[in-house]
Amino acid sequence: MRKIIHIDMDAFFASVEQHDHPELRGIPIAVGGAEHRGVVCAASYEARRYGVRSAMSGAEARKRCPHITFVPVHFERYKEVSAAIHSIFHDYTDIIEPISLDEAFLDVTENKPGIPLAVDIAKELRRRIWEELGLTASAGVSYNKFLAKIASEERKPNGLCTIHPDQALELIERLPVESFWGVGRATARRMHQLGIRTGADLRARSLQELQRHFGKAGQTFYDYARGIDERPVEYERVRKSIGCEHTFETNTAEPLELEQRLLEVLSDLKRRLERRSFRGRTLTLKLKFADFSVQSRAYSAPHLLEEAELEAEALTLLWGVELSGRSVRLLGLTVSNPPEELRPGMWVQQWLDFDPASLELKLL
Template identity: 50%
Template sequence: MPNDLPIRKIIHVDMDAFYASVEQMDFPELKGKPLAVGGSETRGVVSAASYEARKFGVKSAMSGVLAKKLCPELLFVRTRFDRYKEISAKIRKIFNEYTDLVEPLSLDEAYLDVTENKKGNPSASLIAEEIRSRIYKEVGLTASAGISINKFIAKVASDYNKPNGQKTVNPEDVLDFLEALDIRKFYGIGKVTAEKMYQKGIYTGLDLKSKSLEYLQQHFGKSGSYYYHVVRGIHNSEVKPNRIRKSLAAERTFNENLSSEIFMMERLEHIAEEVSRRLKKSKVAGKTVTLKIKYSDFTLQTRSKTLPYFVNDAAIILETAKELLYQEKMTNSVRLLGISLSNLNTEKKTKTKVEKPIDVQLEFKF
């Protein structure tokens, strides 16, 4: 089935354990040691872990207490976001020497469309190698890359030979690559969904491909259509240089659990002010206020309210968060509070494109 959209050459670059690697680069005494950025052995959450720590099962979003239990020799360091942003800007400058079509996903990863590039190099694989080499020489850090015909496959491929490696999936290899892939490796399929798929006998891309669109929509809702298409190599999302922010948030993990709503309100006031500051700095406003509550037993709860108008004022954000806080009675003490604004005034409604299959037999050198 031919596709009327041109085959593209997409690179996904992902820095290796970025925050932890920056710390080990800046402080050589940390090299080779299990390291956690953020959190502590008594409180907080790990933002990033070095590869030495990952061998013990330590990973991001894990509590510092559990991380220390898994790895007694684990060292904790504070996050330094200004430094990470500084390094990220240097890396992005390198990207922009090859193409203007760069879509950052975060400080440590980005998509690049090099179908037509500033170097006139027809090989996306060679461009990826050159970019990774320059990052190492000019910044001092390693990066991994995935190269393929669309963002989904490039993203999956970048994790294939980590750390400090790359993987190219040529057009003629796309279907074989996806069919052999463990379902847990599919970008967009989390742990819970993977377990659900296992229960239904779906372990690989080939198993997923055997299911009809109706079956997947019935059992996985709206995501069913996404799974149906990506396993067939269909993902026509373009690399968007000016990626539109969909939400903005701030949160705090407390040194001691809070059981008094009065103390919670004091913390929420500071969080609301921080969210407001970030909104105004980005010159945006939002309609939907979401309160995030993590209890002392690590259960997570979110409560949201959509206002009839856009807001970025701290007082209104706080008042809405307060209303959400008192929405129902607390049954446990609280270790983290957060506020986010979504449904921003930067979002534009666009018509959904009908995605068509790719012709994987096309001659296209990567």
């Protein structure tokens, strides 16, 4: 049986700031979000007590907690601390799947120190992260990724929870469906309409019924309800797309201004494509409007897109959007659909590709 640990750093960005700046300890802080159009990318636990959370506008955070302190984003520092955390992980296993800068799965079935119990490794990881970096982490231990992540949420912050095989089904029965991986707001709403609110409700439904309502995801939900998750800890990722997005300081509906801003996004995208030696067949344009609705348009070529083609195709996609007087707050471009033969040399870790300039879209 596999031994999987899920590590989730507690309020990571905010905790790093409080560690580096003792005067911020014990008070509500928000990382980012101070400007009129800013977005909170992390909130300390002191701020969360007032309902402040990531992806909230800075204005709303100030409204909920008038005495909150806003701190600028120091992404390079968070990346440095994340690398130090992963260095600790590698003392125990190299089978590590980074989910983000502050979250990862570790497969410790066979581990470097030869420690027999995964819970003991989790205890060591949390102890070392605290002693060496001054930060707290929550850990979940179980026999698959789904349950390890559920376990890490059970005793946050600064907690440790193990879900043994003989406990799994009883725990899953009590879980609200919102806790299941892959169940977002829309899926939860559909489940509620079907009378599915807990893991027990989900387990009572047949595979055929779940597939009829949820397609391929039906098999996944059927398995999760029975404590089954065969996904391995993937310690290498294949890059399938590269994108770039800009959020504007002020919204605009002017076609010429949108064209200029699109070219600025394209310029950044070209640099990223060159840096990663990435090419693809599909170009996707994304627009977010003032009301936060999103519209996308895509062009796929029968060949790999050349750099010289990107500008013409991007503008063509933009011209094809019917604005109807709506103003735009964000533009994004993504190149995807690389050929299979190019993929083996493109292993990347997603946590290294986080772009603070695109923070709003990634958090919303």
